[in-house]
Amino acid sequence: MRGLGVLLLAASGLINGLPIASQAQEQGAPAGVRPSHSRNQEKAAARKAHRFWDRENDWLFAGVGASRTLDYFSTLNMRRRGRQEIFLTNDAVDDHGAFAAIEASATGVSIGAAFLFHRYGHHKLERWTSIVHFGLATTGSVRNYCLKTAHFAATPGSP
Numbered sequence: 001m002r003g004l005g006v007l008l009l010a011a012s013g014l015i016n017g018l019p020i021a022s023q024a025q026e027q028g029a030p031a032g033v034r035p036s037h038s039r040n041q042e043k044a045a046a047r048k049a050h051r052f053w054d055r056e057n058d059w060l061f062a063g064v065g066a067s068r069t070l071d072y073f074s075t076l077n078m079r080r081r082g083r084q085e086i087f088l089t090n091d092a093v094d095d096h097g098a099f100a101a102i103e104a105s106a107t108g109v110s111i112g113a114a115f116l117f118h119r120y121g122h123h124k125l126e127r128w129t130s131i132v133h134f135g136l137a138t139t140g141s142v143r144n145y146c147l148k149t150a151h152f153a154a155t156p157g158s159p
Contacts, residue, residue, distance in 0.1 A: 052118045060130035064110050067137035068103045074144035075099070082150035 050056075075085060075093055085093045093099050110133045117126035 049121075050123065052115060056127065057114065057130070060127065060134065061107075061111055061114075063134040064130050064137070065107050067134045067141065068107045070141040071137045071144075072100060072103045074141040078144040078147055081147070082152065083144075083147050 076096070076099075079085065079090070079093055084090060088099075088102070092102065110129060114126045114129045117123070117129060
Protein backbone atom coordinates (compact mmCIF):
# COMPACT_ATOMS: atom_id res chain seq x y z
CA MET A 1 0.00 0.00 0.00
CA ARG A 2 2.80 2.40 0.91
CA GLY A 3 4.66 1.73 -2.37
CA LEU A 4 1.49 2.26 -4.42
CA GLY A 5 0.91 5.65 -2.76
CA VAL A 6 4.44 6.78 -3.58
CA LEU A 7 4.02 5.56 -7.17
CA LEU A 8 0.73 7.46 -7.57
CA LEU A 9 2.25 10.61 -6.07
CA ALA A 10 5.22 10.44 -8.46
CA ALA A 11 2.95 9.81 -11.45
CA SER A 12 0.71 12.77 -10.61
CA GLY A 13 3.77 14.98 -10.24
CA LEU A 14 5.01 13.88 -13.64
CA ILE A 15 1.68 14.52 -15.31
CA ASN A 16 1.30 17.96 -13.75
CA GLY A 17 4.89 18.85 -14.63
CA LEU A 18 4.55 18.18 -18.34
CA PRO A 19 4.64 21.46 -20.30
CA ILE A 20 2.00 20.36 -22.78
CA ALA A 21 -0.51 19.55 -20.05
CA SER A 22 0.06 22.82 -18.22
CA GLN A 23 -0.25 24.90 -21.43
CA ALA A 24 -3.48 23.18 -22.37
CA GLN A 25 -4.90 23.81 -18.92
CA GLU A 26 -3.91 27.48 -18.92
CA GLN A 27 -5.15 28.41 -22.38
CA GLY A 28 -7.72 25.78 -23.18
CA ALA A 29 -5.70 25.16 -26.35
CA PRO A 30 -5.16 21.74 -27.87
CA ALA A 31 -2.08 19.86 -26.75
CA GLY A 32 1.10 20.91 -28.55
CA VAL A 33 -0.20 24.33 -29.63
CA ARG A 34 1.60 27.28 -28.07
CA PRO A 35 -0.29 30.49 -27.38
CA SER A 36 1.04 33.65 -29.06
CA HIS A 37 1.59 35.68 -25.88
CA SER A 38 3.83 32.91 -24.57
CA ARG A 39 6.02 33.27 -27.66
CA ASN A 40 6.27 37.04 -27.07
CA GLN A 41 7.29 36.42 -23.45
CA GLU A 42 9.98 33.99 -24.59
CA LYS A 43 11.36 36.56 -27.05
CA ALA A 44 11.45 39.23 -24.33
CA ALA A 45 13.22 36.85 -21.97
CA ALA A 46 15.72 35.95 -24.68
CA ARG A 47 16.51 39.65 -25.17
CA LYS A 48 17.10 40.16 -21.43
CA ALA A 49 19.20 37.01 -21.05
CA HIS A 50 22.79 36.92 -22.19
CA ARG A 51 25.51 34.36 -22.60
CA PHE A 52 27.58 33.77 -19.49
CA TRP A 53 30.90 34.34 -21.27
CA ASP A 54 29.89 37.64 -22.86
CA ARG A 55 32.17 40.66 -23.22
CA GLU A 56 31.10 42.33 -19.98
CA ASN A 57 31.66 39.20 -17.87
CA ASP A 58 35.01 38.63 -19.59
CA TRP A 59 36.16 42.08 -18.49
CA LEU A 60 34.73 41.69 -15.01
CA PHE A 61 36.42 38.31 -14.50
CA ALA A 62 39.70 39.70 -15.83
CA GLY A 63 39.35 42.56 -13.34
CA VAL A 64 38.78 40.14 -10.48
CA GLY A 65 41.83 38.12 -11.54
CA ALA A 66 43.93 41.27 -11.82
CA SER A 67 42.81 42.55 -8.43
CA ARG A 68 43.58 39.18 -6.81
CA THR A 69 47.04 39.27 -8.43
CA LEU A 70 47.55 42.78 -7.06
CA ASP A 71 46.44 41.52 -3.65
CA TYR A 72 48.98 38.68 -3.86
CA PHE A 73 51.90 41.02 -4.53
CA SER A 74 50.75 43.71 -2.08
CA THR A 75 50.42 41.14 0.70
CA LEU A 76 53.89 39.74 0.01
CA ASN A 77 55.27 43.29 0.03
CA MET A 78 53.51 43.97 3.31
CA ARG A 79 54.96 40.80 4.87
CA ARG A 80 58.48 41.73 3.69
CA ARG A 81 58.04 45.04 5.50
CA GLY A 82 57.32 43.23 8.77
CA ARG A 83 53.54 43.63 8.86
CA GLN A 84 51.14 40.87 9.89
CA GLU A 85 48.39 39.41 7.70
CA ILE A 86 44.94 39.83 9.27
CA PHE A 87 42.71 37.48 7.22
CA LEU A 88 44.99 34.47 6.77
CA THR A 89 47.73 33.02 8.90
CA ASN A 90 51.21 34.31 8.23
CA ASP A 91 52.31 30.73 7.51
CA ALA A 92 49.81 30.50 4.63
CA VAL A 93 51.01 33.80 3.16
CA ASP A 94 54.69 32.96 3.59
CA ASP A 95 54.21 29.74 1.60
CA HIS A 96 54.08 31.48 -1.79
CA GLY A 97 52.71 28.50 -3.70
CA ALA A 98 49.88 27.95 -1.25
CA PHE A 99 49.09 31.66 -1.15
CA ALA A 100 48.98 31.82 -4.96
CA ALA A 101 46.59 28.85 -4.94
CA ILE A 102 44.38 30.61 -2.37
CA GLU A 103 44.24 33.74 -4.53
CA ALA A 104 43.48 31.73 -7.68
CA SER A 105 40.76 29.75 -5.91
CA ALA A 106 39.18 32.98 -4.67
CA THR A 107 38.95 34.11 -8.30
CA GLY A 108 37.42 30.75 -9.24
CA VAL A 109 34.87 30.95 -6.44
CA SER A 110 33.86 34.41 -7.61
CA ILE A 111 33.34 33.17 -11.17
CA GLY A 112 31.44 30.15 -9.84
CA ALA A 113 29.12 32.34 -7.77
CA ALA A 114 28.51 34.56 -10.80
CA PHE A 115 27.69 31.45 -12.84
CA LEU A 116 25.15 30.29 -10.27
CA PHE A 117 23.46 33.69 -10.31
CA HIS A 118 23.46 33.59 -14.12
CA ARG A 119 22.07 30.07 -14.19
CA TYR A 120 19.12 30.98 -12.00
CA GLY A 121 18.35 34.25 -13.78
CA HIS A 122 19.79 36.76 -11.30
CA HIS A 123 21.80 38.69 -13.89
CA LYS A 124 22.27 41.84 -11.84
CA LEU A 125 23.68 39.83 -8.95
CA GLU A 126 25.87 37.99 -11.44
CA ARG A 127 27.51 41.27 -12.46
CA TRP A 128 27.60 42.75 -8.97
CA THR A 129 29.41 39.71 -7.58
CA SER A 130 32.42 40.51 -9.74
CA ILE A 131 32.15 44.27 -9.23
CA VAL A 132 32.12 43.98 -5.44
CA HIS A 133 34.92 41.38 -5.43
CA PHE A 134 37.04 43.57 -7.70
CA GLY A 135 36.44 46.61 -5.49
CA LEU A 136 37.17 44.87 -2.19
CA ALA A 137 40.33 43.15 -3.43
CA THR A 138 41.65 46.38 -4.91
CA THR A 139 40.86 48.32 -1.74
CA GLY A 140 42.67 45.71 0.34
CA SER A 141 45.70 45.90 -1.95
CA VAL A 142 45.86 49.69 -1.72
CA ARG A 143 45.59 49.40 2.05
CA ASN A 144 48.50 46.94 2.11
CA TYR A 145 50.70 49.35 0.19
CA CYS A 146 49.67 52.28 2.40
CA LEU A 147 50.66 50.60 5.66
CA LYS A 148 53.84 51.89 7.23
CA THR A 149 56.82 49.60 7.53
CA ALA A 150 57.09 48.02 10.96
CA HIS A 151 60.25 49.23 12.74
CA PHE A 152 61.31 47.10 15.61
CA ALA A 153 63.08 48.72 18.55
CA ALA A 154 66.54 47.39 19.21
CA THR A 155 66.85 45.61 22.53
CA PRO A 156 69.61 46.78 24.83
CA GLY A 157 72.81 44.82 24.39
CA SER A 158 72.04 43.67 20.82
CA PRO A 159 74.45 44.61 17.99
